[in-house]
Amino acid sequence: MVLLAKIALGFGATVVMAGAYTFREGLLRVDVDESRVNGSHVHVWLPAAVVPMAIHFVPSRKLGEAGEHAGKFMPLVHALAKELQKYPEAELVEVQDGEQHVHIRTHNGTLLIDAEEPGQTVHVACPLATIDDVSRELADFAPAS
């Protein structure tokens, strides 16, 4: 009985530790909701720490394509993410136009983008450290200028 309890405790502690490690950089969250008939509802919640790791499993051909299209912007994204990490709590942009509302801010070191209009809402939350990591990875695949 004691042995089982020890195994259970060890397993539980491992799960807790693994969870804490996986979620140490926060959560990457994308929510898209269309409130029309057959409207799409996309909800992606991922531990941000797995994103840079997952890039290593993407075929290099695909990364090359991504780098070709977006690679030239990555130094800019990298600089922006790196600098924004110095402002973990900041209201950056807010646009209100009738029922349309766009809000871009940082909170707890996470970039939050909220866009709302009648019938559609988009919420994106991405830790700045993750943007920084991914932009660095993709910049390596940018075509040499």
Add this chain to the structure above:
Amino acid sequence: MTNRTRHLFPVIAFLAAAALFAPLGIQAQTKANQSSTSAQGDRWLHVRVISTDSKGETVKVNVPLELAEKVLPAIDHDRLHNGKVRIGCMDCDGVDVRTLFEAVRTAKDGEFVTVQSNDADISVTKKNGQMLVHVHNKKKSKDAQIEVKVPMKVVEALLSGAKDELDIVAGLHALAGQGDVELVSVKDDENTIRVWLDSKNVTD
């Protein structure tokens, strides 16, 4: 294992887990303290547009000047390279803008341009190291006016690059050295636009 130690086991496990997690918490707290301390000396450029139409459109933009200074050199697009914008008309219609500015910079304070017409009153003044442009549009409402205030040091920094370019990064750096200042104010029947500089990271 004795009964005594068996009872203590969960406590020990909890303490061990707490000890393992403690560094994460302390690190997070330290980071938060560092960021709030470093944020105290930051200069923020604010833009606010308020439309008085039925939709009540509002735009609020807050940009840390230091961020803009660091990010701009990373943009390499069209005329913007390395934080500098190439301007083709620095010698506009035979007027050498650089020489003109130099003349204004070294001149004493005073009102340089005054235009009074049926449409608008315009004045360009230099006062306390700042260039002030004031336009009163008479065709619009009584209060319709544009005010632009540019510190001379900022203009000087903007023109510090090559002859046909504006050094935006140098301009931002010079702007960061200024106190709280309202740079642009536009008021008319439809819109109110304000661009100003202060140390707050949010607008009211």
